[in-house]
Amino acid sequence: MSQPTLTNAELIEAWPLLSDEERTEGFSLLERSDAEDLFDQLDARQQSELLRAIPATARRGWMRYLDPDDAVDLIQEAADEERPALLDLLDPGTRREINALLAYAEDEAGGLMSPRYARLRPNMSTDEAIAYLRRQTRQTAESIYYAYVVDADQHLLGVVSLRELVTSPPQQAVREVMATDLITVGEDTDQEELSNLFAQHDLMAIPVMDEDGRMKGVVTVDDIVDVFREEATEDIHKIGGTEALDAPYLEVAFRELLTKRIGWLAGLLMLGVAAVLSLSYFEEQLQSATALALFVPLIIASGGNAGTQATTLVVRAMALEEVRLRDWSRVIRREITVGLVMGAILGTLGVGIVLGWHLVGTGLSGTPPFGDHYPQLAMTIGISIVTVALWGTIAGSMLPFGLRALNLDPASSSAPLVATIVDATGLVIYLMIALFILKGTML
Amino acid sequence: MSQPTLTNAELIEAWPLLSDEERTEGFSLLERSDAEDLFDQLDARQQSELLRAIPATARRGWMRYLDPDDAVDLIQEAADEERPALLDLLDPGTRREINALLAYAEDEAGGLMSPRYARLRPNMSTDEAIAYLRRQTRQTAESIYYAYVVDADQHLLGVVSLRELVTSPPQQAVREVMATDLITVGEDTDQEELSNLFAQHDLMAIPVMDEDGRMKGVVTVDDIVDVFREEATEDIHKIGGTEALDAPYLEVAFRELLTKRIGWLAGLLMLGVAAVLSLSYFEEQLQSATALALFVPLIIASGGNAGTQATTLVVRAMALEEVRLRDWSRVIRREITVGLVMGAILGTLGVGIVLGWHLVGTGLSGTPPFGDHYPQLAMTIGISIVTVALWGTIAGSMLPFGLRALNLDPASSSAPLVATIVDATGLVIYLMIALFILKGTML
Numbered sequence: 001m002s003q004p005t006l007t008n009a010e011l012i013e014a015w016p017l018l019s020d021e022e023r024t025e026g027f028s029l030l031e032r033s034d035a036e037d038l039f040d041q042l043d044a045r046q047q048s049e050l051l052r053a054i055p056a057t058a059r060r061g062w063m064r065y066l067d068p069d070d071a072v073d074l075i076q077e078a079a080d081e082e083r084p085a086l087l088d089l090l091d092p093g094t095r096r097e098i099n100a101l102l103a104y105a106e107d108e109a110g111g112l113m114s115p116r117y118a119r120l121r122p123n124m125s126t127d128e129a130i131a132y133l134r135r136q137t138r139q140t141a142e143s144i145y146y147a148y149v150v151d152a153d154q155h156l157l158g159v160v161s162l163r164e165l166v167t168s169p170p171q172q173a174v175r176e177v178m179a180t181d182l183i184t185v186g187e188d189t190d191q192e193e194l195s196n197l198f199a200q201h202d203l204m205a206i207p208v209m210d211e212d213g214r215m216k217g218v219v220t221v222d223d224i225v226d227v228f229r230e231e232a233t234e235d236i237h238k239i240g241g242t243e244a245l246d247a248p249y250l251e252v253a254f255r256e257l258l259t260k261r262i263g264w265l266a267g268l269l270m271l272g273v274a275a276v277l278s279l280s281y282f283e284e285q286l287q288s289a290t291a292l293a294l295f296v297p298l299i300i301a302s303g304g305n306a307g308t309q310a311t312t313l314v315v316r317a318m319a320l321e322e323v324r325l326r327d328w329s330r331v332i333r334r335e336i337t338v339g340l341v342m343g344a345i346l347g348t349l350g351v352g353i354v355l356g357w358h359l360v361g362t363g364l365s366g367t368p369p370f371g372d373h374y375p376q377l378a379m380t381i382g383i384s385i386v387t388v389a390l391w392g393t394i395a396g397s398m399l400p401f402g403l404r405a406l407n408l409d410p411a412s413s414s415a416p417l418v419a420t421i422v423d424a425t426g427l428v429i430y431l432m433i434a435l436f437i438l439k440g441t442m443l
Numbered sequence: 444m445s446q447p448t449l450t451n452a453e454l455i456e457a458w459p460l461l462s463d464e465e466r467t468e469g470f471s472l473l474e475r476s477d478a479e480d481l482f483d484q485l486d487a488r489q490q491s492e493l494l495r496a497i498p499a500t501a502r503r504g505w506m507r508y509l510d511p512d513d514a515v516d517l518i519q520e521a522a523d524e525e526r527p528a529l530l531d532l533l534d535p536g537t538r539r540e541i542n543a544l545l546a547y548a549e550d551e552a553g554g555l556m557s558p559r560y561a562r563l564r565p566n567m568s569t570d571e572a573i574a575y576l577r578r579q580t581r582q583t584a585e586s587i588y589y590a591y592v593v594d595a596d597q598h599l600l601g602v603v604s605l606r607e608l609v610t611s612p613p614q615q616a617v618r619e620v621m622a623t624d625l626i627t628v629g630e631d632t633d634q635e636e637l638s639n640l641f642a643q644h645d646l647m648a649i650p651v652m653d654e655d656g657r658m659k660g661v662v663t664v665d666d667i668v669d670v671f672r673e674e675a676t677e678d679i680h681k682i683g684g685t686e687a688l689d690a691p692y693l694e695v696a697f698r699e700l701l702t703k704r705i706g707w708l709a710g711l712l713m714l715g716v717a718a719v720l721s722l723s724y725f726e727e728q729l730q731s732a733t734a735l736a737l738f739v740p741l742i743i744a745s746g747g748n749a750g751t752q753a754t755t756l757v758v759r760a761m762a763l764e765e766v767r768l769r770d771w772s773r774v775i776r777r778e779i780t781v782g783l784v785m786g787a788i789l790g791t792l793g794v795g796i797v798l799g800w801h802l803v804g805t806g807l808s809g810t811p812p813f814g815d816h817y818p819q820l821a822m823t824i825g826i827s828i829v830t831v832a833l834w835g836t837i838a839g840s841m842l843p844f845g846l847r848a849l850n851l852d853p854a855s856s857s858a859p860l861v862a863t864i865v866d867a868t869g870l871v872i873y874l875m876i877a878l879f880i881l882k883g884t885m886l
Contacts, residue, residue: 037624041643134610145588145606162605163588167577181480199672200484202665221664222645225671229642232675233759239682240755240858241748249760250773254780261752262785265832268748269789273796275740280812283733290726293736297718297743297866304747305684305711305859309704312683316676317692330693337697342705346712353716369723389708415683415755415858416748423740 008034012041024053036065043226044073045247052082063089069114069223072101076111109194110187112227113208113217118147122157122175126168129160146205146218149178154214156182156207184209187216191227196321198224235319238409239312241268241416268416274424275300282431289442291370292434295381296427298353302346303388303426304419307396310335311418314400318410328401332394339393343386350385354378373441380437387433388426395422451477455484467496479508486669487516488690495525506532512557512666515544519554552637553630555670556651556660561590563617565600570613572603589648589661592621597657599625599650627652630659634670639764641667678762681852682755684711684859711859717867718743725874732885734813735877738824739870741796745789746831746869747862750839753778754861757843761853771844775837782836786829793828797821816884823880830876831869838865 011026018026027035027050039047039062047066051059051074063071063086075086075098087095097115104110120129133147147165149158158178168177184207185194197206198221205220234244243260245252279286279296286293314331317323323331354370355378361369370377396418400410435443454469461469470478470493482490482505490509494502494517506514506529518529518541530538540558547553563572576590590608592601601621611620627650628637640649641664648663677687686703688695722729722739729736757774760766766774797813798821804812813820839861843853878886 040645130609162609166573166605166609199668202483202668204665221668222647225642225645225664225668228668228671228675229763232671232679233763236675236679236682236755236759239679240752242752242756245756248763248765249756250766250770250777254777257777258781258784261781262788265745265748265752265785265789266792269741269745269792269828270796272741272744275744276737276796279737279740283737286736287730287733290730290736293729293733293739294719294722294726296736296739297722297870298712298715300740300743301715301718301859301863301866302708302712304862305708308857308859309683309685309708312679313685313688313692316679320672320676320691322691323693327693334693334697334700338701338704341701342708345705346708349709349712353713353719385712414751416744416751419747419862420744423744427740 008038012038015042015046020049020053023050027054028058039065044070045077047074048077051086052078059086060089064091064094067114068094068097068101068116069112069217072098072111073106075102076106104187107191108187109185109189109191109206109208109219110216112191112194112223113219114223115217117207117215117218120147120149120160120174122149122151122173122178124174125171126165126174126177127170129165129174133162133165148207148215148218149174150215156184156209156213156215158182159207182207185219186211191224192231192319194219195224195227195231199228231319235315235411238411239315239414241265241414264414264416268420271417271420272423275420275427278424278427278431281428282435285431285435285443289377289434289438291377291442292380292431292438296430298350299381299384299388299430300419300423300426302350302385303392303422305392306339306342306389307392307418307422308415310339310393310396311399311413312415314397315411315413318400318404325401325404328398331397331401335393335397336390339390340386342393343389346389347382347384347386351378351382354381371442373438376438376441380434383437384430384433387429388422391426391429392418392422395425451481455481458485458489463492463496466493470497471501482508487513488520490517491520494529495521502529503532507534507537510557511537511540511544511559512555512660515541515554516549518545519549547630550634551630552628552632552634552649552651552662553659555634555637555666556662557666558660560650560658560661563590563592563603565592565594565616565618565621567617568614569608569611569617569620572608572617576605576608591650591658591661592617593658599627599652599656599658601625602650625650628662629654634667635674635762637662638667638670638674642671674762678758678854681854682758682857684708684857707857707859711863714860714863715866718863718870721867721870721874724871725878728874728878728886732877732881734820734885735823735874735881738827739873741793742824742827742831742873743862743866743869745793745828746835746865748835749782749785749832750835750861750865751858753782753836753839754842754856755858757840758854758856761843761847768844768847771841774840774844778836778840779833782833783829785836786832789832790825790827790829794821794825797824814885816881819881819884823877826880827873827876830872831865834869834872835861835865838868 008030030038042050051062066074075083078086087098090098101115118133124132129147145162146159148156149160150156158180159182160174160178164177183197183201183203187208187210203221205218207215208217208219210216237244241264245260314323354374358368358370358374368374399413399418403413404410451473473481485493494505509517518526521529530541533541544558561576567575572590588605589602591599592603593599601623602625603617603621607620626640626644626646630651630653646664648661650658651660651662653659680687684707686706688703757766797817801811801813801817811817842856842861846856847853
């Protein structure tokens with residue numbers, strides 16, 4: 001890292017691999033404009049770590065370089081005891097703004113918004129408005145693409161885009177140009193709901209209002225882009241049976257990587273004892289017909305796989321607000337139909353597997369591998385696969401609704417959880433069917 | 444649907460539930476401005492369906508209402524035989540633009556870009572530039588937030604934001620205000636790479652260049668928001684073992700829902716026969732020690748769950764470009780360490796389960812459920828869980844790398860696929876360990 005010829009892009013590329021010292025050194029070797037580019041491209045956590053590493057004298061400049069909403073993100077990433085020192089680096093006005101923003105949770109509209117937005121009065125002409133905006137650049141850092149028309153009490157009357165101002169007749173009143181059918185959110189609107197609003201309405205910015213209808217700030221689509229990725233990443237991690245990681249895979253501390261994974265695995269292992277108990281209840285049958293034991297992995301995999309499909313489809317549809325709690329009956333009707341048809345196809349394959357095995361086994365060894373009652377075994381496997389696949393589909397699709405109804409995160413209905421639940425119950429179904437069909441023949 | 448009192452929001456809410464006739468009727472009852480709002484909020488597929496349903500006389504107005512990149516999306520959603528008729532509704536200039544755009548794939552930069560962007564010359568003053576932009580509003584519909592400074596051959600020299608134009612001294616040359624360190628993409632840049640660029644650099648728009656460095660159009664962040672959701676949805680569907688659905692869960696046709704799910708399930712069922720074969724190879728041992736059969740679900744679940752975690756973490760990290768192909772050795776080192784520690788914890792739990800079972804079983808029935816050799820059985824289960832969990836972690840984390848190396852989609856390394864692969868191999872590991880430890884005692 002001592003060669004000063006490293007480009008900005010190379011430095012970013014190598015960033016996760018560098019030690020704190022190498023980062024500090026690399027950063028300090030960059031020209032100011034390159035350093036600003038690099039700083040902009042780091043996320044809040046990385047910015048926070050970098051600030052901790054660079055000399056104290058350089059910290060002030062970088063804290064003041066950030067827009068208020070980005071400074072808030074950075075401070076939220078720092079340890080509690082470091083926050084006052086970081087706040088002290090700011091000028092008093094910004095510090096007040098940021099203290100106000102820090103009161104919001106990171107994942108709600110108040111925590112994502114910038115308090116600096118361009119304000120106009122309804123009676124200004126568009127020419128006056130442009131001249132006015134030119135004078136208040138610092139105040140309007142984030143959001144000059146839209147200017148918000150407010151009355152003296154900060155009640156929002158309308159919005160006008162810079163484009164409309166520039167392309168409207170100079171003497172027209174802002175009131176006549178502004179749009180009034182606005183989508184706004186409250187300070188405590190969750191970031192997932194917010195991101196759905198941006199996506200559904202193709203918006204560039206959404207104003208945030210307090211309870212009394214006064215405008216507090218604005219969330220812009222570039223802030224939401226990160227939310228989209230975060231939300232999807234969290235859901236994917238949960239679907240895979242891991243608690244959501246807070247940092248990129250290669251950067252997350254080993255301890256976090258371990259603790260976020262072992263909890264679910266250990267819990268699922270204990271839950272998995274239910275499957276062993278189910279099997280042990282039928283131990284006698286398994287002893288007299290070992291063939292039944294052989295097909296255990298196939299039966300539980302059918303149920304687990306069907307359940308995993310159903311649960312991931314429903315969890316994703318819920319996250320995108322395509323499916324709501326009240327849609328459960330429409331979902332279950334679809335899933336029962338799909339599950340039945342898929343089960344029938346898989347069950348037929350299962351029958352084919354047993355019959356094929358019988359033919360090949362008999363051909364190779366001269367003795368039928370499952371004895372004389374292979375047609376009954378084939379029927380048992382076939383019917384069990386139909387039933388267990390259907391059951392997996394129903395359980396997998398309904399578990400997210402159950403969690404949502406209990407105000408829990410539907411994404412906790414992970415692939416491993418559904419598979420584990422369906423394992424134990426599926427085995428009971430399988431062996432009951434076996435008892436019924438094979439009683440008097442193999443059993 | 445005959446009450447004209449239905450609001451715009453209610454109509455959108457009810458949209459998926461309505462028949463084509465109800466949609467047409469509802470839409471026709473709206474005032475023009477409400478109808479425009481509704482039309483804007485529909486996605487390209489829904490717009491295309493609506494256009495098919497409304498009277499032919501109304502179609503022309505709606506096709507011409509759309510920006511070129513949105514019109515392209517709509518036409519791409521229509522059936523091949525309907526496209527010429529839709530193109531004929533456009534004015535000749537727009538039709539030429541759109542025919543050019545239709546040559547690009549939907550999921551690459553050329554297919555997402557708008558060909559209309561604001562062009563400036565480097566020697567204009569900022570005042571001239573603003574006046575010039577005022578005159579060319581139609582040409583600049585999408586992207587007037589940025590104006591692109593090009594030479595006579597359409598080579599891109601720099602970019603200036605409308606904000607910078609408005610806030611710079613009126614007589615300053617555009618050349619002095621523009622930024623020149625630009626991020627651009629080629630026409631065939633994939634949408635996933637494009638969305639990563641937007642996220643990493645917090646951009647509002649990215650210019651698209653042809654091979655000769657001429658600017659062809661611009662992709663804006665609001666177009667990319669949908670891409671983010673689509674890409675994440677596709678990955679989640681694949682992780683769950685389903686081919687990605689093309690439409691929201693409740694709207695997708697039953698036939699598609701079925702065909703996108705049964706293929707993987709049927710394939711996995713056939714692959715699952717490997718686990719049955721593994722077990723049957725050890726049939727003799729299973730017969731003499733039924734307890735071994737009882738723990739089959741627990742052993743394969745440990746491997747499957749650990750593998751599911753590892754594969755989803757790696758698949759997501761690859762999608763976010765946090766992990767690249769060359770990082771495989773760093774990933775495998777992490778996963779071996781995590782897998783060993785998790786395996787040790789789970790293995791200890793496994794030993795506890797067998798010993799606890801022994802104690803409870805003996806207490807309840809008077810006879811030890813696993814006979815006298817329960818310590819050996821506990822050791823077998825413990826060591827098997829350590830080994831199979833470690834193996835699942837390694838297999839799950841490396842499969843996405845294998846797929847990427849073969850230029851396949853890493854997200855195809857789904858939870859069910861990893862679980863099924865680990866099932867068969869894990870059983871062989873389990874029963875080999877059992878043979879080794881229990882030889883001479885239970886076996």
